[in-house]
Amino acid sequence: MGLWQSYRMRLRRQRLLIRAFRKRRELRPVHLRLGKIGSDDILLFSTLRNEMDRLPHFLRHYRKQGVGHFLIVDNCSGDGSGEYLRAQPDVSLWRAEASYRRARYGMDWLNRLLMVHGHGHWCVTVDPDELLVFPFCDTRPLRALTDWLDSSGLRSFSAMLLDLYPRGDLTAEPESDMTDPLAAACWFDPGNYRMQRNPVYHNLWIQGGPRERAFFAEQPQRAPALNKIPLVRWNRRYAYVSSTHMLLPRGLNQVYDTSGGEKASGILLHTKFLPVFAEKTREEIDRGEHYSNSGEYRAYARALERGPALWSEFSQRYVNWRQLEGLGLMSKGSWA
Amino acid sequence: MSGTLGIVILAHTALDRVAQVARFWARAGCPVVIHLDKAVDRAACRALSTSLADSPDVGFSPRHRCEWGTWGLVAATQDAATQILARHPAVRHVYLTSGACLPLRPARDLIRYLDARPHTDFIESAATSDVPWTVGGLEMERFTLHFPFPWRRRRGLFDRYVALQRALGVTRAIPPGIAPHMGSQWWCLTRRTLSAILEDPRRAELDRYFRKVWIPDESYFQSLARLWSEKIESRSLTLSKFDLQGKPHVFYDDHLHLLRRSDCFVARKVWPHATRLYDEFLSDNGHRAEQSDPNPAKIDRVFARALERGRRGRPGKVSQGRYPRAGREAGPTAARYAVFHGFSEVFADFGPWLARSAGATVHGHLFAADRVQFAGGATMAPGAICDLAGIRDANPTAFLQNLVWNARGTRQCFLFGPRDRQAIAPVLARDPNCELHVVTGAWAITLFRTNDNFGVLRAEAGRLQKIEETTLRAWQAPDAAARVRVWTLAEFLQAPMETMLPILDHLGPREARHLTEAPRLHPLDGFPQFLQNLRNMGMQLHLTGDFALPDVAQPQDRPTQKPVLVNK
Numbered sequence: 001m002g003l004w005q006s007y008r009m010r011l012r013r014q015r016l017l018i019r020a021f022r023k024r025r026e027l028r029p030v031h032l033r034l035g036k037i038g039s040d041d042i043l044l045f046s047t048l049r050n051e052m053d054r055l056p057h058f059l060r061h062y063r064k065q066g067v068g069h070f071l072i073v074d075n076c077s078g079d080g081s082g083e084y085l086r087a088q089p090d091v092s093l094w095r096a097e098a099s100y101r102r103a104r105y106g107m108d109w110l111n112r113l114l115m116v117h118g119h120g121h122w123c124v125t126v127d128p129d130e131l132l133v134f135p136f137c138d139t140r141p142l143r144a145l146t147d148w149l150d151s152s153g154l155r156s157f158s159a160m161l162l163d164l165y166p167r168g169d170l171t172a173e174p175e176s177d178m179t180d181p182l183a184a185a186c187w188f189d190p191g192n193y194r195m196q197r198n199p200v201y202h203n204l205w206i207q208g209g210p211r212e213r214a215f216f217a218e219q220p221q222r223a224p225a226l227n228k229i230p231l232v233r234w235n236r237r238y239a240y241v242s243s244t245h246m247l248l249p250r251g252l253n254q255v256y257d258t259s260g261g262e263k264a265s266g267i268l269l270h271t272k273f274l275p276v277f278a279e280k281t282r283e284e285i286d287r288g289e290h291y292s293n294s295g296e297y298r299a300y301a302r303a304l305e306r307g308p309a310l311w312s313e314f315s316q317r318y319v320n321w322r323q324l325e326g327l328g329l330m331s332k333g334s335w336a
Numbered sequence: 337m338s339g340t341l342g343i344v345i346l347a348h349t350a351l352d353r354v355a356q357v358a359r360f361w362a363r364a365g366c367p368v369v370i371h372l373d374k375a376v377d378r379a380a381c382r383a384l385s386t387s388l389a390d391s392p393d394v395g396f397s398p399r400h401r402c403e404w405g406t407w408g409l410v411a412a413t414q415d416a417a418t419q420i421l422a423r424h425p426a427v428r429h430v431y432l433t434s435g436a437c438l439p440l441r442p443a444r445d446l447i448r449y450l451d452a453r454p455h456t457d458f459i460e461s462a463a464t465s466d467v468p469w470t471v472g473g474l475e476m477e478r479f480t481l482h483f484p485f486p487w488r489r490r491r492g493l494f495d496r497y498v499a500l501q502r503a504l505g506v507t508r509a510i511p512p513g514i515a516p517h518m519g520s521q522w523w524c525l526t527r528r529t530l531s532a533i534l535e536d537p538r539r540a541e542l543d544r545y546f547r548k549v550w551i552p553d554e555s556y557f558q559s560l561a562r563l564w565s566e567k568i569e570s571r572s573l574t575l576s577k578f579d580l581q582g583k584p585h586v587f588y589d590d591h592l593h594l595l596r597r598s599d600c601f602v603a604r605k606v607w608p609h610a611t612r613l614y615d616e617f618l619s620d621n622g623h624r625a626e627q628s629d630p631n632p633a634k635i636d637r638v639f640a641r642a643l644e645r646g647r648r649g650r651p652g653k654v655s656q657g658r659y660p661r662a663g664r665e666a667g668p669t670a671a672r673y674a675v676f677h678g679f680s681e682v683f684a685d686f687g688p689w690l691a692r693s694a695g696a697t698v699h700g701h702l703f704a705a706d707r708v709q710f711a712g713g714a715t716m717a718p719g720a721i722c723d724l725a726g727i728r729d730a731n732p733t734a735f736l737q738n739l740v741w742n743a744r745g746t747r748q749c750f751l752f753g754p755r756d757r758q759a760i761a762p763v764l765a766r767d768p769n770c771e772l773h774v775v776t777g778a779w780a781i782t783l784f785r786t787n788d789n790f791g792v793l794r795a796e797a798g799r800l801q802k803i804e805e806t807t808l809r810a811w812q813a814p815d816a817a818a819r820v821r822v823w824t825l826a827e828f829l830q831a832p833m834e835t836m837l838p839i840l841d842h843l844g845p846r847e848a849r850h851l852t853e854a855p856r857l858h859p860l861d862g863f864p865q866f867l868q869n870l871r872n873m874g875m876q877l878h879l880t881g882d883f884a885l886p887d888v889a890q891p892q893d894r895p896t897q898k899p900v901l902v903n904k
Contacts (some may be wrong), residue, residue: 195654253507
């Protein structure tokens with residue numbers, strides 16, 4: 001049984017890699033600066049569309065943490081994101097005009113780029129609305145973490161998605177400009193997450209948070225997964241299976257301790273619910289390029305018609321990683 | 337000038353930092369010998385020696401391949417020590433450091449410290465039987481088996497060869513006169529002891545023996561110093577902490593203040609990119625020249641806490657990094673809480689009364705089928721847990737864990753009964769934090785007070801009794817960890833308040849409790865007859881206890897009946 005399972009996982013992984021290989025022609029280089037990548041640089045991979053609002057802050061956040069090079073797939077942005085990225089000295093940019101959905105929500109493209117350019121590097125794979133927070137990130141660069149992971153024999157690092165939202169109505173007009181999304185939306189749910197182990201891929205499946213209680217109250221099983229493994233010391237034989245929720249081979253998903261201890265983990269601050277969210281939701285439903293027929297966005301739209309605020313009296317305002325660590329949302333593990 | 341303190345540095349990476357540290361020692365007049373691992377490429381070696389060409393007191397010793405746990409480290413140390421003793425006759429103490437060691441105090445502090453103790457050898461050296469930190473569980477066997485294979489690279493071969501030797505009963509003879517000792521490999525020995533070890537006429541024989549010992553760098557000098565030293569201080573002057581995997585903790589820029597206050601002479605291991613540490617500690621403005629002794633206790637605490645977090649986590653908190661498998665969870669919840677089963681059926685206003693009397697957060701039926709009944713009718717609880725039954729039922733254990741975790745610091749109580757969702761019952765049973773107070777058969781009072789057809793009541797009574805029975809079985813199982821106290825309804829009604837008082841006392845400190853009121857019992861005239869009618873309909877009522885037929889309970893007059901103590 002165990003052997004059969006392992007064999008099936010192997011086949012599945014190979015299929016993902018072949019798929020990624022076949023999608024390589026959909027990626028058209030716009031401006032590549034791959035020669036600038038140093039042999040031990042930390043790389044960041046992302047797919048995006050119309051994210052001009054977030055990009056400057058996004059790049060600033062990860063540059064400050066010490067990401068050496070950004071490898072980005074632009075899925076037909078029309079808001080100047082492409083032009084902006086093209087001008088950045090540490091970005092290599094591809095353009096993909098094919099279907100986002102048929103590229104498994106961009107993962108085929110990223111698996112392809114990871115395979116070719118990520119091999120041997122520590123790679124961060126995130127969306128433009130995901131900002132990584134890790135233990136000691138205010139005093140130590142990302143390299144301190146990856147060096148420690150290396151010396152501990154760990155190849156992957158988990159960072160749960162933490163939805164941030166504004167205090168007011170989601171449909172309200174933005175008050176401030178968007179230079180810092182963390183200023184526009186800085187509240188989160190501190191302790192309503194549940195998790196169970198996925199018997200097939202051995203990752204933890206985490207659900208809960210504001211999206212579940214506001215948009216999926218009737219069908220909590222369909223609430224979005226919050227578990228993510230965005231930081232991996234990549235090997236060309238690895239593949240992301242579904243978004244960055246899990247990988248193959250399965251050993252990479254073993255980012256949690258099962259004997260009672262705590263493994264180090266981080267948080268992806270999810271700045272999805274900026275005040276422009278309502279507008280984006282309408283656009284994404286029209287495009288229909290999202291998971292399960294954009295069902296998630298339909299749920300948002302239904303709820304938005306009622307004009308909900310995600311904020312509650314038990315919401316907490318984001319301060320820093322120590323706060324999240326104290327709440328038990330992330331952990332230092334045995335790193336000191 | 338030629339100093340009395342010689343430094344040996346065993347380096348293999350971050351050579352720019354090695355150069356920086358070597359220069360620091362050389363500036364203070366300490367001769368330095370650097371050993372570079374054979375794996376370091378030629379260009380890097382040349383760059384290092386060129387950059388140190390202006391420091392005549394820095395030399396390089398013959399290179400060996402230094403793999404963790406192998407003889408190479410000892411051979412490298414022997415050669416480097418021989419070289420430093422031969423070329424610098426003034427040297428009295430030799431300090432062995434690694435390339436990731438950083439001096440924390442001005443060199444003259446250390447020199448002065450050693451000048452005051454000219455015959456003392458600082459080497460951690462403990463008898464093998466007393467050492468708890470061994471990796472891999474080989475304690476005495478590391479001296480009595482052969483270890484030709486590197487543990488890091490050839491783990492399989494290593495393990496199989498150990499197993500084979502055990503099976504064959506191989507035992508190496510320890511050379512006569514040697515008592516195996518172990519300890520940190522970062523020592524500071526006097527010329528007298530070190531040269532005695534290096535010039536020992538038996539050295540060839542001893543080297544041959546230690547070559548096949550496992551991790552000889554932790555035992556070679558540690559054992560041999562015992563033969564020659566006049567005065568051993570069994571501790572390392574190097575601050576070095578180890579984690580669960582036996583690898584040294586790493587110091588970063590944000591440890592600056594901790595390291596400063598430790599007053600240790602040298603720290604290991606420092607992250608090569610910790611620029612601020614290197615800049616601070618290697619600068620020459622030695623403004624801290626007080627003569628304090630090393631005091632690593634503060635830094636110990638930080639790392640001990642980290643170890644504890646890694647090993648035991650936070651009991652009761654399941655998170656992305658902690659998902660204990662069954663049996664390893666040390667209790668599913670984070671704090672003590674109490675569950676009252678059946679009480680709200682007996683008393684008219686039990687919840688609010690308990691909240692007033694016990695000074696705890698008293699929820700209603702958290703596991704009610706339709707909605708979560710949070711205390712005070714709230715729609716949300718701390719942590720932003722919402723009152724939707726669907727979300728709760730998606731994972732009742734997580735719901736309970738979150739509730740208790742988020743309310744750390746306030747005692748949680750909630751009501752329970754056979755009408756609630758029962759999926760949580762087995763979890764309560766195995767939770768040592770859970771106090772279960774159970775009145776069995778109390779559901780009959782609610783039935784008694786409703787105005788339904790008797791046939792309906794009869795069916796409902798059968799259903800509830802069955803559910804309660806199943807749940808009770810889980811709670812009273814021999815392996816249940818919760819504290820469970822069970823009364824039948826009849827027992828409880830004999831003396832309700834006498835039963836309640838100890839429970840209240842147990843719940844919290846009795847802060848001059850204003851127990852001015854008692855909870856109101858539901859009027860029970862005709863209740864025994866109601867039960868008898870159920871029996872007459874063919875129902876076997878065994879959870880309510882026995883009620884005397886004509887007599888309705890008059891609780892306060894009866895003698896107290898002891899509750900059944902099922903489980904501690």
